[in-house]
Amino acid sequence: MRYVMMMFLILFASAAFAADDIAATYVYEGGDKVTLVTRDSKHVRMDMSPENYMLLKDGKVYTVSKDEDGKWMVMDMSRMKGLASGGLAGLMTGGAAPALPDKAYTVKYDKTGKKEEIAGYTGVVYNMTTLEDGKVVDKDEIVLCSHEDLKKVNDAWSAVALQMGEFMGEKEAKSLEKATKEANAAGYGGMLRYGKDMKLESLKKQSLAASTYEIPAGAQVMDMGGLTQGLMNQLQED
Numbered sequence: 001m002r003y004v005m006m007m008f009l010i011l012f013a014s015a016a017f018a019a020d021d022i023a024a025t026y027v028y029e030g031g032d033k034v035t036l037v038t039r040d041s042k043h044v045r046m047d048m049s050p051e052n053y054m055l056l057k058d059g060k061v062y063t064v065s066k067d068e069d070g071k072w073m074v075m076d077m078s079r080m081k082g083l084a085s086g087g088l089a090g091l092m093t094g095g096a097a098p099a100l101p102d103k104a105y106t107v108k109y110d111k112t113g114k115k116e117e118i119a120g121y122t123g124v125v126y127n128m129t130t131l132e133d134g135k136v137v138d139k140d141e142i143v144l145c146s147h148e149d150l151k152k153v154n155d156a157w158s159a160v161a162l163q164m165g166e167f168m169g170e171k172e173a174k175s176l177e178k179a180t181k182e183a184n185a186a187g188y189g190g191m192l193r194y195g196k197d198m199k200l201e202s203l204k205k206q207s208l209a210a211s212t213y214e215i216p217a218g219a220q221v222m223d224m225g226g227l228t229q230g231l232m233n234q235l236q237e238d
Contacts, residue, residue, distance in 0.1 A: 121200070
């Protein structure tokens with residue numbers, strides 16, 4: 001009976017402290033790094049440094065950083081959509097902001113027959129072709145892995161990309177969403193390497209505090225409306 005109780009406690013403790021979070025660190029060709037931390041597609045953050053990261057929260061993307069005085073500053077990236085397509089652009093063009101043409105993007109993956117091991121994971125090497133309105137605009141080599149860890153990372157990348165897709169226009173965002181779903185359905189998995197530009201350096205499973213995915217307490221939210229008006233006033237004076 002004592003043995004059974006001990007086993008029960010061990011199993012319970014293992015479940016209670018299961019590593020639900022993944023931290024995947026990618027290194028760029030120039031040596032810069034980014035760490036994507038995720039629990040699920042609703043809990044995602046991208047760390048460029050301990051004091052500079054991007055946070056996905058409640059369907060919005062925020063940039064979070066510390067200023068020179070050590071205070072946390074937060075910017076709602078969805079407000080940048082209005083800044084990019086509204087007042088400033090209109091002022092600089094002498095009227096309404098010019099309409100950007102919608103473009104449809106698709107991606108094709110062709111197996112090379114090669115495999116590659118990166119950071120302890122084995123992936124399949126593909127030749128990736130990106131098309132814009134049916135025309136080839138980019139070709140590169142990519143290594144994708146169907147392991148559940150990388151699928152989880154891929155879901156996190158997709159969640160952030162789809163929110164940032166607002167800046168590209170509704171049609172392009174939908175094209176991006178379609179391409180992501182097709183890639184997942186085909187079982188390609190998540191990225192280990194993208195050409196020479198980006199490569200997985202490490203992937204860790206861990207349990208992180210809920211605050212990891214929260215805006216820091218006391219953080220100052222930047223007023224994009226006020227910033228836009230101030231810039232417009234300055235340009236008008238000049």
